[in-house]
Amino acid sequence: MILGIDVGGTHTDSVLMQNRTIIRKSKVLTDKNDILGCVMRATQAVVTPDDIKQLKRIVLSTTISTNAVAQNQLEPVGLIVMNGPGVSPKDLPLFDKTHFIAGYMNHRGIEAEAVDEEELAALKQQFAANGIDNLAIIGKFSTRNPTHELQAAEFFNDQAAHVSLGHHQSGVLNFPRRIATTYLNAAIWRLHSHMIDQLESYLHELGVDVPLFILKADGGTIGVQQSRRYPVQTILSGPAATIMGVLPFISSTGDSVSIDVGGTTTDIALFADGAPLLEPKGVEIEGHKTLVRGLLTHSMALGGDSQVQVVDGALQIGPERKGAAMAFDGPVPTPTDALIVLGRAHIGDKAKALRAMESLAAELQQTPQQVAQAIIDSMCASIAAKVQQMIAEVNGKPVYTIHELLEGKTLEPRQLIAVGGPAPYLAQQVGELLAMPVVVPENSDVINATGAAMARTTVELNLLADTESQELTFAEDGRKMRISSRATVDDVVAAGQERLLEIARAAGAQDEDLEVEVADCQSFNVIHGYSTTGKNIRVRLQIKPGLIKHEPTQHEQV
Amino acid sequence: MTNKTGLVFFPAFDYAISPTHPEREERLLYTQDQVFEEGLLDFDNIKEFKPGLATKEDIQRVHFCVPGIEEIVHASHLIAVGGCITAADKVMTKEVDNAFALVRPCGHHSFRVVHGSRGFCTLNMEAIMVEYIRHKYGVKKIAIVDTDCHHGDGSQDIFWHDPNTLFISLHQDGRTLYPGSGFPTELGGPNAFGATINLPMPPDTCEEGFLYVLDEIVMPILAEFKPDLIINSAGQDNHYSDPITNMKFTAHGYAVLNQRLKPDLAVLEGGYSIETALPYINTGIILAMAGMDFSHIKEPDYDAEDQRQPAAIGAYLEKLKDATFYHWNNRHALRDQVYPPQEFHHRSQDVYYDTAGIREHIEETVRSCSCCGGTVVIDSRCPDTHSHILAVQIPRYACDPCRNYGEEQFEKAQTGRGHYTQVFLQDKDNDRYLSK
Numbered sequence: 001m002i003l004g005i006d007v008g009g010t011h012t013d014s015v016l017m018q019n020r021t022i023i024r025k026s027k028v029l030t031d032k033n034d035i036l037g038c039v040m041r042a043t044q045a046v047v048t049p050d051d052i053k054q055l056k057r058i059v060l061s062t063t064i065s066t067n068a069v070a071q072n073q074l075e076p077v078g079l080i081v082m083n084g085p086g087v088s089p090k091d092l093p094l095f096d097k098t099h100f101i102a103g104y105m106n107h108r109g110i111e112a113e114a115v116d117e118e119e120l121a122a123l124k125q126q127f128a129a130n131g132i133d134n135l136a137i138i139g140k141f142s143t144r145n146p147t148h149e150l151q152a153a154e155f156f157n158d159q160a161a162h163v164s165l166g167h168h169q170s171g172v173l174n175f176p177r178r179i180a181t182t183y184l185n186a187a188i189w190r191l192h193s194h195m196i197d198q199l200e201s202y203l204h205e206l207g208v209d210v211p212l213f214i215l216k217a218d219g220g221t222i223g224v225q226q227s228r229r230y231p232v233q234t235i236l237s238g239p240a241a242t243i244m245g246v247l248p249f250i251s252s253t254g255d256s257v258s259i260d261v262g263g264t265t266t267d268i269a270l271f272a273d274g275a276p277l278l279e280p281k282g283v284e285i286e287g288h289k290t291l292v293r294g295l296l297t298h299s300m301a302l303g304g305d306s307q308v309q310v311v312d313g314a315l316q317i318g319p320e321r322k323g324a325a326m327a328f329d330g331p332v333p334t335p336t337d338a339l340i341v342l343g344r345a346h347i348g349d350k351a352k353a354l355r356a357m358e359s360l361a362a363e364l365q366q367t368p369q370q371v372a373q374a375i376i377d378s379m380c381a382s383i384a385a386k387v388q389q390m391i392a393e394v395n396g397k398p399v400y401t402i403h404e405l406l407e408g409k410t411l412e413p414r415q416l417i418a419v420g421g422p423a424p425y426l427a428q429q430v431g432e433l434l435a436m437p438v439v440v441p442e443n444s445d446v447i448n449a450t451g452a453a454m455a456r457t458t459v460e461l462n463l464l465a466d467t468e469s470q471e472l473t474f475a476e477d478g479r480k481m482r483i484s485s486r487a488t489v490d491d492v493v494a495a496g497q498e499r500l501l502e503i504a505r506a507a508g509a510q511d512e513d514l515e516v517e518v519a520d521c522q523s524f525n526v527i528h529g530y531s532t533t534g535k536n537i538r539v540r541l542q543i544k545p546g547l548i549k550h551e552p553t554q555h556e557q558v
Numbered sequence: 559m560t561n562k563t564g565l566v567f568f569p570a571f572d573y574a575i576s577p578t579h580p581e582r583e584e585r586l587l588y589t590q591d592q593v594f595e596e597g598l599l600d601f602d603n604i605k606e607f608k609p610g611l612a613t614k615e616d617i618q619r620v621h622f623c624v625p626g627i628e629e630i631v632h633a634s635h636l637i638a639v640g641g642c643i644t645a646a647d648k649v650m651t652k653e654v655d656n657a658f659a660l661v662r663p664c665g666h667h668s669f670r671v672v673h674g675s676r677g678f679c680t681l682n683m684e685a686i687m688v689e690y691i692r693h694k695y696g697v698k699k700i701a702i703v704d705t706d707c708h709h710g711d712g713s714q715d716i717f718w719h720d721p722n723t724l725f726i727s728l729h730q731d732g733r734t735l736y737p738g739s740g741f742p743t744e745l746g747g748p749n750a751f752g753a754t755i756n757l758p759m760p761p762d763t764c765e766e767g768f769l770y771v772l773d774e775i776v777m778p779i780l781a782e783f784k785p786d787l788i789i790n791s792a793g794q795d796n797h798y799s800d801p802i803t804n805m806k807f808t809a810h811g812y813a814v815l816n817q818r819l820k821p822d823l824a825v826l827e828g829g830y831s832i833e834t835a836l837p838y839i840n841t842g843i844i845l846a847m848a849g850m851d852f853s854h855i856k857e858p859d860y861d862a863e864d865q866r867q868p869a870a871i872g873a874y875l876e877k878l879k880d881a882t883f884y885h886w887n888n889r890h891a892l893r894d895q896v897y898p899p900q901e902f903h904h905r906s907q908d909v910y911y912d913t914a915g916i917r918e919h920i921e922e923t924v925r926s927c928s929c930c931g932g933t934v935v936i937d938s939r940c941p942d943t944h945s946h947i948l949a950v951q952i953p954r955y956a957c958d959p960c961r962n963y964g965e966e967q968f969e970k971a972q973t974g975r976g977h978y979t980q981v982f983l984q985d986k987d988n989d990r991y992l993s994k
Contacts, residue, residue: 085858086596086841088851107591107837112858141595176597281600289600398608400590401572402633405609524584525577529801532578536587 001054002551004453005042006241006446007035007062013449014042016051019551020248020454023051025446035064036198043206052208056552060224061215061241061452064195065188065234069285074187078132078160080123081179082139082148084113093180093288099123101152108466108536109144109473120155128159136186138166138179144464146478162189169232170282170291171462171475171540177282181290185232192231196224211508211552217283217294219244219276219451219545220458223508232292236283238448240295240545242419243269243276245451247547249417249441250274257387257413259430261420263305264321268298268387270394272411275544280397293460295545298390302382304336304422308375310363315371317379327353333360335379336422338372344425380426384433387413419444454547457509460519461500461541465492468526468534474499489523489537496541504543512549517542560603563848564648564657566641567593568609573634573663575913580802580830581663581678589660592837593844604848607648609641609661612686616643618991619689620682620716622671622949622982624940630674634663635681642687642825649822650695656847658792658824659683660840666710666791666827667737671938671949674914677708677737683825684791685716688723691787692954693989698722701785703776703819704729705812706793706827707803709740713791714754715907719747719924719931719953724755724783726776728768730796730805731758736912742881745889747905747924748897749932752889755779755882760874761804764867765811767875768796772815775879779886790821794829794839798864799857802830806867808860809835813842813852821847834859901926916942929957933964947980954986961985968992 001023005014012030016023026045030038039060047055068074079097083089084104092098101123103115127133135156139148146167153163164186166178203212213221216233219240227234239260246258252274260267270277276295283294301319308317309332317335324330325337327348333356339345340353357368364371394411416436418427424440431438441447462475465483472481472495481495497516504514520540525532569586576582593599599606614627616639623630638661645657666684667677674680684702691697701724702717704710709729717723732738746754757771780788794800796807816824824843829836838857845852885892897903902923909918921937931953939946948971952964968983973994983992 083854085838085854085856086592087598087845088854091601091850106858107588107595108833141591173591173594174597174600175595176600396608398567398606400567400569402570402637403572405568405637406633522571524571524587525582526584527578527582530578536584 001051001056002453003043003047003055003058004449004451005039005058005060006238006448006452007038007060007064008238008448009063012038012042013446014046015446015449015453016046017450017453022443022446022450025443025449027446032067035062035195036202039199039202040205052206055208055210057211057213059213059215059221059452059455060199061237061448062195062234063238065192065231066236066238066285068188068191069184069235069288073191074184075134075190076132077183077186078123078127078135079183080135080137080152082115084140086140087176093176094183097183098179103148104139105141105145105148107141107144109141109464111145111147115148115151117155120152124156124159133159133161134186134189135160135163136182137163138175138182140175141173142167142178143171143173143462143475144473150478162186164189167475167478168229170293171460172282172291174281174291177289177291180288181232181282181292184235184288184290185230188231192234193228196228199224213508215241215452215455216458217292218278218458219295219455220543221455221508222457223506226507232290235285235292236294239267239297241448241451242267243295243297243451244455244545244547245447245449246417246419246441247276247451248454249439251415254415255411255413256415256417257391257434257436258417258419259383259387259423261418261423261426262303263421264301264303266300266302266383268300268390270296270390270411270413272409275546277394298386300382300386302379305330305334308333308335308338308360310360313364315360315364315374315378317375325353326356333357335375338375339422339425341368341372342376345422376426376429380429380433383430387434415439417441419447421445456513456546456548457504457507457543458545459500459504459507459543461496461503463492463496463539463541465537466526466534467537485534487537489521489539492537492539493518493521493541496539500541500543509543510548510552513546515543515546517544560849561655561847562603562605563844564645564654565599565604565606565844566609566645566657566659566661567606568637568641568661570634570637570662573632575663575678585662585830585832586660586836588833589836589840592841596841598841598844601848601850604844605654607644609637610644612636612639612643615989615991616686616690617681618984619693619986619989620670620685621668622936622947622984624671624673624938624943624945624947624980630672631680637661638663638665639681639683639686642683643690645823646687646691650691656822658844658847660826662826664793664827666704666706666713666793667708668712669715669909670951671918671920671936671947673918673940673943673945674911674916676909676911676913678828678913679712682712682716684713684789687823687825688789689986693986697786699783699785700787700789701726701780701783702789702791703821704791704793704827705796705815706791707795707800707805708736708793708828709756709758710791711737711739714740714744717750718754719750719934721750721753721931722955724753724780724785726755726757726779728757728759728771728776730803731760734761735803742878742885745885745892745896747932748893748903748926749924749930751893751897752886755886757878757882759805760871762806762868763871764806764865765808766865766867767871768807768811769814770872770875771878772818775882777818787823788819788821790816790819790824791827792824792843793827794836797829797831797835797839799831799834799859800829806865808865809838809842809855809857810852812839813846813855816843816846897926899926916940925960925963927957927960930955930960933960933967935967945979947982948978949982949984951984952986956987
């Protein structure tokens, strides 16, 4: 049995599952001041004392770190940046919070300027005086060579409670995003650690000894202890949970699109051959552009409870939500009222819904039915247009080889999956507009919790091999390995695979779920003068977001 | 004030002329690394676009490909040219203020007639872009400022008779570098005399010298010509670390040049110092075009001492300025000396295709015309490929006599044994391209 819990902004959903089937489900209100209490109540609502012994894993998706960023509950961070030449410091994120110091690597990871220890010493004194013990250290091209970051971290070893390093956050090249990501990681570190301590006592109270996972933004799981170092990876895991919940209904042989129609928003996601698409550069949260791998979603301010009003003689739906539908005693007309008037949804008080439409109909000199139809037509058209725009954006993404440009894959979704409260009443119409058959899954009210329950561990690893210097660098963990000057792409992939499996197992993945994919692989000659002096091999490996194949048969070590 | 800048980035990681050739797969690899690491594509005012593919018509508006487009044009050329056209569209539709086509392979050594590849170039990207812009958006007066270290002899050939295109090439003195042309006395054909300007500079010219030529010669002439659009052939091989040239320009200097020139469109040409120059120059150009602070751009091995320009270079450049303005200010009177009044003018050229290893002999005839650029008839012979073609070019905005003359010449020419292997007609006003 698996327990999946999704702590959302309003509700905390939980499911107890066995063999991909829901045994029990529940929804309790979220108490933002007592997340642990919510988790406990959500657990007790679906798990009986008998079940506890059979629990094999627990997966939790929480909004704690997301909220911390959204509500700016960020701790002061000693932010140290080694920027080197390039974009002006004032164009870098968090410029006014940053201590810029000397030292940088070039694009091949070769030291171009050394770190100045006197500068570090001055900062150390300053941090001590200001009581800052929580640091973020980021160097340009540190994923190519983390030496400077490690050197600076070492310098603060005896003074800092926590140090977040740039190269640990992601192996991807993007210095401004690396700064923002590392800063956020440090800024929510204490809060996240505190939550993990609480979760440990939760497990203790529950009296179980099973692996506890936390969901990440990319829809993958990470062991709760492992997540201590990477709290920023858990932001925006809410939308990811829903997308993972949709996954069992997605065709694995073609492309698909999912819409999650909620009260306030509609979230759209895309799937290629059964796998959810990732944000190409990383997720964005509250204006912070990060390197956090996350699932690609577009959110529209359009939902079942969106306010409908007449503006300049035309209907306007959203972007605000004033409350529930009038059929449920809400304050303003909503699309839900329209669905009730049209007889598509048999919920709420139909007389009140009709009054909602009548108020709009009077202004537009139409019948309530006409208005209701116009609202739903407009809503479905907006959703369909947004889906098409998103597909066009994905297909318009630049590529850098002739082969990809001429023969690269184009995303052509052939299936629409619709979840969320109003989805069953709208899905058919949106599907017709997109010319796609529609699937409306059952139990879509707790689909996020089921998504969390079944999500597998994801890992990404970037490698750079330089056969000239006979060095192989693992970007994310900063490790270096000696390789032969005759090493080939296959050798690099093999070395990467080995390391990736170690990381995945340490994060609690089961062997059968370790499907490693070579996401990117390029080999270039390094030429000095007119002769080849080595190869520059770049490999990106990943375990993509996906579902675990089976329930764990034995306890994993996390 | 920042600009909205479009970037078409196409490094063609799967294309090389040969494995150790300077124009090879990883030419833009480290540039990509730097652009990505600097996060340039994340700035709200910088937008990346996927290149389109150039069409047959786009190419035929400029080139006569022998024996045909399919035989000599590779997919990489179609994408590089397509990228320039995408950049042009984004600027002309005002989606962005300016755009940089950071694409490869390069193109400014390609002439009107193309028998193969020369100077690493097959299709002339800027020329095709210019004619596309004229065809689609009706822009007439365009200036191309070629800042590649090599003389842009292909662009010069293509616009030699075009009074509406001001072509200015800054380059290392042709006596010291390929292709060996581009002297101040090369000033254009009889109908476009003075619209070609060559500014050869001595080896070792530094940032100071480049910016002197820009400020003292290029900018005043541009101000007088008043183009509707400025294009920069942004070759990056003037850099002090470039392995195949001898100049001493810097990444910071390239950024200043773009800040002052303010090109609407920039197109990457040469530049082969792929590790130590291109990453920094391209970052500098992008920041400068986007109107952002580039004062922190500096190569790791930059040496201020090395940037002190010998006095002799400064003195030479002053003379170059005098000569250039003498030509520019007296272009009408000088034309009559160089091209005495007569109906037709002839010139011959021998062109060596170093990349393809073939030779071409051109006999060119242009009809003198005071109303348009004049019809040009090119007789081109390439014994290595057994080709002997006749290409008739009716200019854009052609007058009736020139049009009639051009059509007549095309009709009259014969193919077959003892005649031409192929005969071409290029009629830009009607976007009509015929061959027989």
